[in-house]
Amino acid sequence: MKDGQLDDTDRHILRTLSRDGRISNQKLADTVHLSPTPCWHRVKALEEAGYITGYVATLDQRALGLPDTVIIEVTVDRHDDEIFKAFSDALAELPEVMEAYLLSGEYDYLIKVAVSGTEGYERFLRQKLYKLPGVRHTRSTFALRCLKRAPSVTP
Numbered sequence: 001m002k003d004g005q006l007d008d009t010d011r012h013i014l015r016t017l018s019r020d021g022r023i024s025n026q027k028l029a030d031t032v033h034l035s036p037t038p039c040w041h042r043v044k045a046l047e048e049a050g051y052i053t054g055y056v057a058t059l060d061q062r063a064l065g066l067p068d069t070v071i072i073e074v075t076v077d078r079h080d081d082e083i084f085k086a087f088s089d090a091l092a093e094l095p096e097v098m099e100a101y102l103l104s105g106e107y108d109y110l111i112k113v114a115v116s117g118t119e120g121y122e123r124f125l126r127q128k129l130y131k132l133p134g135v136r137h138t139r140s141t142f143a144l145r146c147l148k149r150a151p152s153v154t155p
Contacts, residue, residue: 001045009034011155013042014051018154021055058151066096066114069143070121073107076134083134084108090132096124107139 001010012032016023023031029039046052061067076083084102091100091111099112111129115121121140129135 001042001049001051004049006051006155010042010046010051013039013046014155017043017052017055018150018152056151061098061114064114066116066120068115068117068120069098069146070113070115070124071141071143072111072113072129073103073139074109074111074129074135075106075137076108077136078134079108086133087135094128096128 001007006014009032013028016028016031025036025040025043028043029036032039034042043052061069074087076087087109088100088102091097091109096113096115097111098114101110102108103110113121113124115124121142125138125140129138
């Protein structure tokens with residue numbers, strides 16, 4: 001990486017790591033056609049430059065007893081910094097929430113939640129989401145099937 005610009009080798013490293021974050025440096029180096037030391041230096045440079053922000057294990061929500069995904073749109077009752085902060089902070093503490101976005105448009109938030117069927121969904125709504133500060137209105141949709149899931153964008 002020169003002057004903050006990614007070259008083809010950097011992109012190849014990022015693509016490979018996005019598919020397998022546990023790959024050994026030796027195997028990564030072989031995959032991207034480098035020797036191990038320069039490969040390790042490139043990975044460290046990509047981490048330091050912020051292209052790589054972490055490494056995670058992807059968990060199977062079905063195996064964890066939460067096979068269903070619900071997309072929930074939320075409107076809060078006031079649009080001020082205090083409500084946005086209180087809602088966002090409380091939402092971040094809920095383990096069922098896999099993703100959450102502050103939106104422009106008709107709804108204020110879009111939340112992706114893992115639940116166990118309609119009973120798990122109702123429990124999440126009544127015991128957790130509706131108790132968060134500022135919730136005025138929600139609209140929910142059950143996902144029937146995931147067509148694509150990627151942990152990050154691929155360069």
